[in-house]
Structures are given as structure tokens and as C-alpha cells.
Amino acid sequence: MIAPIERQLAGLRVLTGGWRKAGETIGVVPTMGALHQGHLSLARAARAACDRVIVTIFVNPKQFNDPDDLKNYPRTEQEDARKLESIGVDLIYVPDPDQIYPDGFATTVSVGGLTDMLCGEARPGHFDGVATVVSKLFTQTAADFAFFGEKDYQQLQIVRRMAADLDLGVEVVGCPTIREEDGLAMSSRNLLLSDRSRIKAPMLAQVMNDLRDQLLDGAAMSDIVDDARTGILNAGFTEIDYLELRDGGDLSLLDQTKPGARLFAAAWLAGVRLIDNIAVDAPPD
Numbered sequence: 481m482i483a484p485i486e487r488q489l490a491g492l493r494v495l496t497g498g499w500r501k502a503g504e505t506i507g508v509v510p511t512m513g514a515l516h517q518g519h520l521s522l523a524r525a526a527r528a529a530c531d532r533v534i535v536t537i538f539v540n541p542k543q544f545n546d547p548d549d550l551k552n553y554p555r556t557e558q559e560d561a562r563k564l565e566s567i568g569v570d571l572i573y574v575p576d577p578d579q580i581y582p583d584g585f586a587t588t589v590s591v592g593g594l595t596d597m598l599c600g601e602a603r604p605g606h607f608d609g610v611a612t613v614v615s616k617l618f619t620q621t622a623a624d625f626a627f628f629g630e631k632d633y634q635q636l637q638i639v640r641r642m643a644a645d646l647d648l649g650v651e652v653v654g655c656p657t658i659r660e661e662d663g664l665a666m667s668s669r670n671l672l673l674s675d676r677s678r679i680k681a682p683m684l685a686q687v688m689n690d691l692r693d694q695l696l697d698g699a700a701m702s703d704i705v706d707d708a709r710t711g712i713l714n715a716g717f718t719e720i721d722y723l724e725l726r727d728g729g730d731l732s733l734l735d736q737t738k739p740g741a742r743l744f745a746a747a748w749l750a751g752v753r754l755i756d757n758i759a760v761d762a763p764p765d
Contacts, residue, residue, distance in 0.1 A: 482561050482564070486572070492620060504531035507530030508625070508627070509569075513557060516667070534623070537574045538573075554671045589612040611638060625652075631755070637729075684749075701725040723743075724745075725744075725760065739761050742757050
């Protein structure tokens with residue numbers, strides 16, 4: 481059975497209020513739609529851990545720097561609802577824009593430090609938009625748990641920091657990146673790739689895996705990153721926003737691996753920005 485879709489905060493609160501009175505736990509999976517197996521894995525994790533599960537779908541205008549990117553972002557609400565049917569979520573919350581940003585809305589949630597590098601440097605204001613909408617969704621859904629994928633690892637760390645700093649009472653759960661058989665990290669943006677570009681896209685993960693092997697053998701990032709960047713560009717990518725080794729906690733820049741280190745990359749392929757990250761102190765996926 482396809483879960484009901486709610487578009488108004490008042491209707492959402494009627495449901496969550498009843499669940500709360502019954503002593504049931506609520507898990508939320510915030511998404512922008514165009515659901516893929518990565519999103520569905522989050523919904524399954526929420527279903528396994530919580531009494532009630534809400535999947536939210538909201539294409540948040542405040543986290544887009546480019547109006548064309550916002551306009552072209554895939555919107556597949558009915559297909560998304562069908563994909564969630566087999567998981568048994570209790571509600572799909574697709575708020576009307578005025579339920580998130582009513583007239584006169586003037587508040588921005590900003591997380592310092594973690595937002596100044598990686599995607600934050602390449603996309604100014606992006607994570608302010610993320611933190612603002614996620615804080616709204618946490619409070620609107622009355623969630624006990626929230627499930628995010630490690631594919632957007634910087635986002636995961638920012639949301640964790642924000643939830644802790646604001647005492648929102650939500651436990652933020654990180655879930656493993658889900659990949660295609662050829663290694664490409666699943667992303668809604670993959671739908672924007674042409675068939676030709678889709679063949680080239682897995683090279684980003686392949687280069688990162690090669691880098692990981694070299695780092696685990698003792699190489700310094702500064703000695704091997706230039707060859708890795710050349711490999712990405714030779715595969716057909718047109719621009720690299722970043723290719724960096726960072727601490728998995730505070731995201732500080734590293735030159736050699738250590739426990740908890742991760743490789744982060746963002747690169748452009750035929751006008752589509754792809755991001756990925758992998759743990760360096762763990763065996764290959």
C-alpha cells in the first residue's frame with residue numbers, strides 16, 4: 481500500500497501527536513526526492529529501528545546556488561511514492577513551500593567551521609540552506625531519529641553538529657553509501673547524466689580507490705594527488721572542485737592517512753557535479 485502524502489504541517493502534527501501519545505518512536509528520512517536505492521536503504525534502516533517512519537520530499541531552494549540547477553533538479557513524486565510502497569513507511573511528507581518558508585520567513589541556521597571547506601567552499605551558502613531546512617523538518621516531524629547517507633558525508637557531520645548544538649533531541653544516524661555495480665555512488669543527480677557520461681562517471685570512484693591504496697601503503701597525499709587529478713580529467717571530467725584527504729571528524733585537512741581519515745572528491749562531468757567520499761582506514765567497499 482502506498483503511504484499517504486501530507487502537504488500541510490497541521491495534518492502532519494495530528495499524526496505525530498497521536499504517535500507520541502502512544503509512546504511510539506518516530507524516524508525521519510529527509511530527501512529532495514528522485515529516490516534511488518540509497519534513499520530506500522535509509523528508509524529501510526528507519527523502518528527497522530523505529531515504530532513510525534516519515535520520508536520527507538522537499539526540493540529546498542535555499543541550498544541551490546544556481547537557479548538553473550534548482551530548475552533542472554529531478555522531481556518524481558509519484559514514482560518515489562511507489563518505490564517506498566514495499567518498505568512500509570507510514571507517511572510521505574511533501575510540504576507545500578509555504579509550510580517551510582512562510583511569508584516573512586527571516587531565519588537562517590548556520591553551522592561554523594564544518595561548512596568552510598569542500599562543498600561549502602565551492603557552494604557558498606549551500607549548507608546554511610541545508611541546516612535551515614533540516615532543523616525545520618526535525619521539529620515539524622517530531623523525530624527521534626534521522627537517517628542520512630554517508631555519500632554526503634560533510635552534510636552528515638554538519639547535521640550532527642547542528643542537532644547537538646541546538647538540543648533538538650534527534651539522534652542522527654549515518655548509513656553506508658550505496659553504489660552501482662560499477663562503483664558509482666548512487667545520487668539523484670546521476671539521472672542527469674547522458675548515456676555516454678554515465679559510462680565515464682565510475683572513474684571518479686576508481687581513482688579514489690587507487691588513491692586509498694597508495695595512502696594505506698604510506699604515500700603522502702601531496703605526492704600523489706596531481707596524478708590522480710590528471711586521471712580524473714583524462715577520464716572526461718571537465719573540472720575538479722576538490723580532491724582531498726581529511727579527518728572524518730572535524731574535516732581538517734590531512735597529508736597522510738590516520739584512523740578515521742576519508743578521501744573527498746567533487747568533479748564536473750558534462751555539466752553534472754558528482755561528489756563522493758571513501759574511508760581510507762577501512763577495507764575497500
